[in-house]
Amino acid sequence: MIISYNSKSNIETLKERDIPGLIELSTSVGWDYDKDEIQTIMSSGKVYGYKNDEGTIVSSAAVIPYGSNLASIGMVIVHQDYRGQGLGKKLTQACLNSVSKDAAIMLIATEEGIPMYESMGFKYTDCVYKYLCDNYIPTILDDMLEVEILPMREEDLPQVVKLDKDAFGVERRNFISNRINQAKESLVVKNPDGKIIGYGLSILGPINLILGPIVAPDHHSASALIDRLARNHQGKLRIDIPSGNDAFMSHLEKCNFIKVSQPPIMIKNSKLLPPRNKTLYGIAAQIFG
Structure with missing residues (x-):
């Protein structure tokens, strides 16, 4: 009706x-x-x-x-x-x-929304991959890690914001602070010299534990972050992964994640997303780009 x-x-x-x-x-x-x-x-x-x-x-x-x-x-x-x-x-x-x-305007479109967005001048520029998991299977042992994963501290925020800026393409200090406040768990990755080289958040929703943002120097560190965030959760998991992360997606599939959709990223007032340094392995959620 x-x-x-x-x-x-x-x-x-x-x-x-x-x-x-x-x-x-x-x-x-x-x-x-x-x-x-x-x-x-x-x-x-x-x-x-x-x-x-x-x-x-x-x-x-x-x-x-x-x-x-x-x-x-x-x-x-x-x-x-x-x-x-x-x-x-x-x-x-x-x-x-x-x-x-x-300003460039981006969105991640539903299939039914694409015609409307196209009529408003949005163009396809890329996609993300939505993965779900009902029963996570750990595949990483702590003694295999060459990095250290620790709880995020308040004093880590400036470094996390800088890492996120380089990964996402623009600074998101206000959003990152708000997302950390919402997070069930906030972690940083440190190299052997003690430098923060990545971070990851988990958000507990009504259906899924959402994993993201995930920022890491390589897919091994990204996989270690996912393992630490997911291993003790009894329930469903979700992560949305930018394109170009095939090795990371292959690892997740071994952990029982299943790709369920591939929604398009559309953009207006620009042909491309801001330059990124290829360290973004999981977005925060589709609404946040």
């Missing part, structure tokens, strides 16, 4: 009081946003939405700015009863309008 929406209603900037409604909207389309995830999104960016006459949120979209040069769009949801009326497109445009006109 399609319900006609009052197009004269204004787009709202959603606040913390709207989180239960956003969770309900997310659940209606089979997505698993929870309170902690939405709080991190709101602390790192903005969430826009439409409400019906009863005050129920029927559509949403979020934008996460990373400085003035890049922003990521996600959480573009329209309740099935309100589809076909342009709500998702209008909210995505509100996200675009909220950042610098010169």
Whole structure:
């Protein structure tokens, strides 16, 4: 059933009081946003939405700015009863309008969202690989490691932010701080000289333990981070992996991870993502790029 929406209603900037409604909207389309995830999104960016006459949120979209040069769009949801009326497109445009006109805008698209994004000028530039695991099988022994993996300390943050900048292409200090606060576990990788050369986070969601960001100098160190984050978790795991990490993905498949989809990365106002140094092995989540 399609319900006609009052197009004269204004787009709202959603606040913390709207989180239960956003969770309900997310659940209606089979997505698993929870309170902690939405709080991190709101602390790192903005969430826009439409409400019906009863005050129920029927559509949403979020934008996460990373400085003035890049922003990521996600959480573009329209309740099935309100589809076909342009709500998702209008909210995505509100996200675009909220950042610098010169900023590159990236998003990781659902298959059904691709035509809308293409109509708005987004172009395919790359993809990520979504992997799930129901029963993790450890394959790494601690005495095989040439690096040391330790809990992240507060004083490690500047080095972690620098590593993330080089891996992702732009600085994300505000988001990284918020994500660490949300994390179940935050780890750093140190080389034999004691220098931090990588980091990894795990986020406990309502369905999966999300692994990411994962930043490491090589796939061996990335695999060691995954093992430390996953080995004591009793439940489902998820990681989204940028392209170009075939050896890492091969290792994960030996640990019982299964590739379930390959969603496209689309970008507007640029042909390419910012330059990266090939140390990003797992993204934070699709909404964060």
